[in-house]
Amino acid sequence: MNIKSLLLGSAAAFAAVSGAQAADAIVAAAPEPMEYVKVCDAFGTGYFYIPGTETCLKIGGLVRAQLDYGTKPNLVNTVGATNRGYNWSSYANSQFRVNIDAKNDSEVGTIYSSIQLRGYNGQTAGTGINTGTTYNGGYVAYFYAGVDAGAYGFEAGSYDGSYWTRFFGFGGFTDDGGSYVYNDNAYAAFFGKVGSVSYTAGVDDFTRNAGKTAGLNAAVKGAFGPAEAALGVDYDIAAKAFGMKGYVSGKFDIVSLKLMGLYSAKDNNMYAPARGFTMVLGGKVDVTKQLFAAVDYSYSFTPKTWNVVGDLGWNVANGFAVLVEGKYQSSKQTSGFLRFERTF
Incomplete structure (x- = not known):
């Protein structure tokens, strides 16, 4: 009886120890707290905090399909000769863009940066007489970064439209904008705002070869109710x-108007389309919330040339729009496009 009791007691003790070990083996570690992506509303809609x-x-961008038309299109082949291109084409301006913007507050102001990647279509093209002329599609990257402390700031980069260009706007109200010249170049600019008055002063490197084709600029801009002026x-x-x-x-209800003037004392000024004075007069009417019409008229006095551009735009739905543009120049050249664009 004593032996039986001893064996039963040993078995019970062994089972208890085994059960304890088994229970310890399957105990899961406490889960780590998960950090979810949070909405950032400090800089407008669409921003979110990078975790940690x-x-x-x-992140945003667009996808664009565009059919272009021109009565005198030219294409340049690999040996440098210029050939007559097709009147209709869809390879030159169909593209996509991806924008990545980052911002954060700091002791000296808002630190910001922007990167834009573009991809262009490309395919074999010609005059219809088998010239073998080729248009090469490809990818382009633009970028800039800066600090904005309100009354003062600094920005540098290489972008499709320098700070000087964006300060004045891209011409009138059409996509073409009229004869106003915008600079796709490397640049550095100081800027700021005091009340309703903004200012900028900067340097541009038009070919990204410092010291060879550089430019200096400075400007002020003021807002006066519905009107605005810059010089x-x-x-x-x-x-x-x-x-x-x-x-x-100025913007007056559904009508917007703009008069821009440019002057250069000499030819070949990268900031102006021609020597002497050039004028751009633009107007836009928001017919409805989805439909608008715009027109820009440009005139250069030396030499005497002019062009008129008209746009008709339809914002079909949130993130999808259709734009038709036509242009006629004093050289009797007609051009335009039909564009379908998805933005996000």
């Missing part, structure tokens, strides 16, 4: 050309 940081990120001076170092640029604009 105070930086807000926004600036520029100097193309390589061309040794002084110039000026300014505009007045």
